[in-house]
Structure formats: C-alpha cells, structure tokens
Amino acid sequence: MxxxxxxxxxxxxxxxxxxxxxxxxxxxxxxxxxxxxxxxxxxxxxxxxxxxxxxxxxxxxxxxxxxxxxxxxxxxxxxxxxxxxxxxxxxxxxxxxxxxxxxxxxxxxxxxxxxxxxxxxxxxxxxxxxxxxxxxxxxxxxxxxxxxxxxxxxxxxxxxxxxxxxxxxxxxxxxxxxxxxxxxxxxxxxxxxxxxxxxxxxxxxxxxxxxxxxxxxxxxxxxxxxxxxxIETAAFAAYAKRAVNNAMVKKAASSIIGHDLVIGVDRLDYSKGIPQRLDAYERFILANPAYQGNVSYLQVTPKSRSEVPEYEAMQRQLAEQAGRVNGELGTVDWVPIRYMTRSVARPILAGLYRLAKVGLVTPMRDGMNLVAKEYIAAQDPDDPGVLILSRFAGAARELKSALLVNPYDTEGVANAIARALSMPLEERKERWQKMMDHLLVHDVTxxxxxxxxxxxxxxxxxxxxxxxx
Structure with missing residues (x-):
C-alpha cells in the first residue's frame, strides 16, 4: 500500500x-x-x-x-x-x-x-x-x-x-x-x-x-x-453522554435550573454572523416576554487571529453588544447572554451541547460547520434539542430536519428560536433521529x-x- x-x-x-x-x-x-x-x-x-x-x-x-x-x-x-x-x-x-x-x-x-x-x-x-x-x-x-x-x-x-x-x-x-x-x-x-x-x-x-x-x-x-x-459521530455522542458527570458541566447544569439553554459556538470571524445572531436573540426576548428570566443564551467564541486589528475590533464589538443586552434586559437573578471568549475542552463542550435545548448555528456563509453536526451527535435521544441552522452553511445540504433560517432575517431567526423552544417532544425526536441516522453513516471516517x-x-x-x- x-x-x-x-x-x-x-x-x-x-x-x-x-x-x-x-x-x-x-x-x-x-x-x-x-x-x-x-x-x-x-x-x-x-x-x-x-x-x-x-x-x-x-x-x-x-x-x-x-x-x-x-x-x-x-x-x-x-x-x-x-x-x-x-x-x-x-x-x-x-x-x-x-x-x-x-x-x-x-x-x-x-x-x-x-x-x-x-x-x-x-x-x-x-x-x-x-x-x-x-x-x-x-x-x-x-x-x-x-x-x-x-x-x-x-x-x-x-x-x-x-x-x-x-x-x-x-x-x-x-x-x-x-x-x-x-x-x-x-x-x-x-x-x-x-x-x-x-x-x-x-x-x-x-x-x-x-x-x-x-x-x-x-x-x-x-x-x-x-x-x-x-465528525466522529459515535465517539462524540459518547463524549456527551459521559460529560454529564463532568464537574464543570454539572456546575453549568445547576446554574440553569428552571431555564432553557440556547447555545452558540463559533470561532471569532465575520463569516459566523454572531452580531446578527445576538440581535435575533434580543428580538426574541423582546417579542416573547414570557421567556424573560426563563431562557439563557451561552455564546462561546474563542479569540481568533487577535493580532489582526479587524478581529480585535470585532471582539470589542461583540463584548459591547452582549453587555448592552444584559444591561437593558437582565435582572438581579437573570443574565440573558453569557458570553465567553475562552476555549472550552471538546468533551466539556459536548456536555454543554447536551444541556442546550436549542443549538443556534447561523453563519452568513460556511463551508460545512461541524458545530451543527456536533450538536446533533451530543443530544439525549430521549429528550433531544432543536438545531437552528443557517441555510448558507454547507451542513444545511445534509441536516434538512433542522429549522433552516436566513441569518440576514433577524425576525425570522427570532421566530425560529421561539418555535424551537416550544416544539413538542415527539417532533423534536423525529427531527433529531433523521439527522442522527444520517451522521452515523456519513461520519468523518x-x-x-x-x-x-x-x-x-x-x-x-x-x-x-x-x-x-
């Protein structure tokens, strides 16, 4: 050979x-x-x-x-x-x-x-x-x-x-x-x-x-x-199942008791559509007051190319945007947006995906976006979350049971968040199973x-x- x-x-x-x-x-x-x-x-x-x-x-x-x-x-x-x-x-x-x-x-x-x-x-x-x-x-x-x-x-x-x-x-x-x-x-x-x-x-x-x-x-x-x-679908699913017992994941779970978790994970880049996503989440909260205090959004965005001035400026913009939303909408016992710029170990990330009721993956343009596939692989089969996915990500060509959205349409993404959080269990399981079956066959190997x-x-x-x- x-x-x-x-x-x-x-x-x-x-x-x-x-x-x-x-x-x-x-x-x-x-x-x-x-x-x-x-x-x-x-x-x-x-x-x-x-x-x-x-x-x-x-x-x-x-x-x-x-x-x-x-x-x-x-x-x-x-x-x-x-x-x-x-x-x-x-x-x-x-x-x-x-x-x-x-x-x-x-x-x-x-x-x-x-x-x-x-x-x-x-x-x-x-x-x-x-x-x-x-x-x-x-x-x-x-x-x-x-x-x-x-x-x-x-x-x-x-x-x-x-x-x-x-x-x-x-x-x-x-x-x-x-x-x-x-x-x-x-x-x-x-x-x-x-x-x-x-x-x-x-x-x-x-x-x-x-x-x-x-x-x-x-x-x-x-x-x-x-x-x-x-991705290595089966291995990542195993990561997520084991991560339930990880100390950091347990702390995260205890901090959102009574709250639904929405998660976004992206490298810092203008192609990922993070400012537009924060706008859509803010619009969702304003249009659905019943969710105020009952849902939290975790955005994990490790710093990238920080030596490039444009990326450093983007980092400041996102921090200011998250801070503004938290300042205007947050209360003493509720922070609407949790914004992290530190890297998270992949097995722990798998556990956070599993905790999240909604995976928010809305790049303006992406070759594939493996976060979407990782989110699906990490879900609990008995109570899976809902993937909201940009139709401009390559993953949308495969994960057609996700809620496909136009990331340029802020109101449309906000409505998708509301739909995902209120989606019945049977529909969630049906959508998830179709995508998981696909990923188990079509893995990275x-x-x-x-x-x-x-x-x-x-x-x-x-x-x-x-x-x-």
Whole structure:
C-alpha cells in the first residue's frame, strides 16, 4: 500500500503525555496515516527573522512522521495574514468588499507554496499519494508539477467556493483556477460549491466537461467531487453522554435550573454572523416576554487571529453588544447572554451541547460547520434539542430536519428560536433521529475513505489517455 502524504497549513502534532487532538479531521487523517504509513507536513506555527532559511524538523510517532517547518516573519505576514486571510478567505466567503489585494502579499503566497514544495519533494517516494488541505495551499500541486513530481495529488477545500461573479472579481482568479487544475482530484464540501467551480470553468471558456466528474482545463485532466466533511459521530455522542458527570458541566447544569439553554459556538470571524445572531436573540426576548428570566443564551467564541486589528475590533464589538443586552434586559437573578471568549475542552463542550435545548448555528456563509453536526451527535435521544441552522452553511445540504433560517432575517431567526423552544417532544425526536441516522453513516471516517478511494483510483499524471477514448 502506498504511503499517504498529508499537507496542511498547521499540523496537529501529538504531545508526550497528552491525548491526540480530538478534532474529527485530525482523528480521521491520523487514522489514515497510521493505516498506510506516511507524512503530515506543514507550518510549525513559529516564525523567525530573515537571516536563516527554515529547515524541516521531524517528529516520528509510530508509522507517522510529522514534518514541520518554521516560516519567516515576512512569510507569515504576506502568505498567511496577507493573501490567504485578507484575499482568499473573504472572497471565498462572498465578502469581496472586505478583500484587500496587494501584489506583495500575492507574491508571498505563491513564494511560500513554492517553499513548501521544495521542502516536501525530497521526502517523496514515487508511489506516495499526496493530500493537500485547504485554501492556504492551492498552488502547491502546481509547484510540485514544475519540479517533475508526477504522484497522485488531491486537494480538499474546507471553505465555500463562491459563484463565478464573486470568484472572478479576485484579481488573480485565473492563477487560482489553474492551480486547482494541477491536482488529480479536487474535492469540495457541497454540490453547490462544485457547481460554482464548474460554472467558473465553463463561463470563462477554460474548462471542458468530460464524463464521470472529470474535466479538462489548462492542458490537464482531473476529477472533481463533493465530499461533505463530518465528525466522529459515535465517539462524540459518547463524549456527551459521559460529560454529564463532568464537574464543570454539572456546575453549568445547576446554574440553569428552571431555564432553557440556547447555545452558540463559533470561532471569532465575520463569516459566523454572531452580531446578527445576538440581535435575533434580543428580538426574541423582546417579542416573547414570557421567556424573560426563563431562557439563557451561552455564546462561546474563542479569540481568533487577535493580532489582526479587524478581529480585535470585532471582539470589542461583540463584548459591547452582549453587555448592552444584559444591561437593558437582565435582572438581579437573570443574565440573558453569557458570553465567553475562552476555549472550552471538546468533551466539556459536548456536555454543554447536551444541556442546550436549542443549538443556534447561523453563519452568513460556511463551508460545512461541524458545530451543527456536533450538536446533533451530543443530544439525549430521549429528550433531544432543536438545531437552528443557517441555510448558507454547507451542513444545511445534509441536516434538512433542522429549522433552516436566513441569518440576514433577524425576525425570522427570532421566530425560529421561539418555535424551537416550544416544539413538542415527539417532533423534536423525529427531527433529531433523521439527522442522527444520517451522521452515523456519513461520519468523518467515511469522508476520508471516500476521498482517498477516489484519489487512489485517479490515473497518475501523464496517464490520462483512457479518459479521452
């Protein structure tokens, strides 16, 4: 069996004496690497000055070799903070108004991808299968191809892909599309994202549709597909069941006796729609006075990219917004909004999901949103909560028994909260069971296996003749 080479911007290296990272993606990819043997390469998260050229540092854990490299301060600023997160991230989330394109940052993005390719190439064997993760590394296959690497290379985009009108507004859209065409398999979260990619190829006249998901573009033939990422459903459900006895979860439960709990869990980002969600919750409280004093909303939003001024400003805005609502509506024995910026351990988070009668997941745009799936997996089958889910999250393509809402419609989300809190038990159980049955089958292991199976069977570089006959 050929080795698997995973490349991602950051690498979840297990630490001695600590459990392996609990996130579903890390669990699935580490399981695949353990089965096949291989390498997980990426940025160490550390940066340094320009004097020395960073070198690969390796950590061996059984059949997995973690290959890490530092970046220079300039690299981090131009590649990561610059082009990746100030151009690709907002554009792919349909926010071209927030994209800040600069030629220097664009050059840095391609330079760092070239640097990764140069560090990866000496580690490769001819039959290795390479799987590149996410928007930070779109040009990596192109750089490897220039070096003569003919291995099978797959790419999975974890964030949304916008339609042609949005994508083509990006100054270097053609180089991004050409970069994707250098892979043998390009995976997207949903059929909508895949259709947007195909639409851009066809609209610009740079792609030709073949059979069975194959395309011809930029003198290459490659396969595409939708591979909705998921979670380790059964394990997460077990986390939640055990977490009932966790001391912190017990304290949380005792603090809401007599109250219904609404929960939102999001990384700090403008794509998550947290200000609009707080507005909707406030409108719900004002329109339903019977719930005043009887419902609490817990918003967990760990700080993210705090070194970026826009995110620091967003953090202040949310704190002020929550404070205003609490000041205007709260009483001596009731706080409407509990707002946390500290990270919560995943098993404890599972217990909090289980306590919550409503999961409020309302991003303005999201590739998938695994919080929605975690909330469903964490529920008590005998008394499940209700998921309120943005129709603009990729998860809405699968979790169709959730209450689907438009996050731009504040009143609509407020009404959904009221409906969720008053929903009869039998309806809650029926909706939950349909979603849970789906997630038990379509878990993160299936996602990983489906992608790897397709990638393994794609013809290698230079051997596509069969596809043209």
């Amino acid at each position: 050929s080795r698997l080479i995973v490349v991602s911007n950051r690498v979840p290296v297990p630490e001695k004496g600590k459990a392996a990272p609990a996130g579903g993606l890390a669990v699935a990819l580490q399981a695949a690497l353990k089965e096949r043997g291989g390498i997980w390469m990426g940025w160490s998260g550390k940066s340094s000055g320009e004097e020395e050229t960073p070198q690969i540092k390796t950590i061996i854990d059984g059949k997995i070799t973690y290959a890490l490299t530092d970046l220079t301060d300039r690299d981090v600023e131009e590649y990561y903070h610059g082009f990746a997160n100030r151009v690709l991230w907002p554009t792919f989330h349909y926010r071209i108004d927030l994209a800040e394109y600069g030629r220097k940052e664009m050059s840095g993005y391609f330079r760092v991808n070239r640097f990764f390719a140069q560090r990866l190439a000496p580690l490769l064997k001819p039959d290795d299968v390479i799987w590149v993760q996410d928007y930070h590394l779109i040009p990596l296959a192109s750089e490897l191809r220039k070096m003569g690497i003919k291995n099978r290379i797959g790419f999975f985009l974890h964030i949304p892909l916008p339609p042609a009108d949005v994508l083509l507004a990006m100054p270097v859209y053609d180089q991004i599309i050409e970069g994707l065409a250098q892979y043998d398999l390009v995976g997207f979260q949903t059929d909508y994202d895949l259709a947007n990619f195909v639409g851009a190829l066809v609209r610009e006249g740079i792609g030709e549709t073949l059979e069975d998901g194959y395309f011809k573009s930029h003198n290459r033939i490659f396969k595409t597909g939708a591979y909705p990422i998921s 299936e996602w990983c296996n489906n992608f790897m199976d397709d990638l393994t069977h794609v013809p290698q570089e230079g051997d596509h003749a069969a596809l043209l006959t």
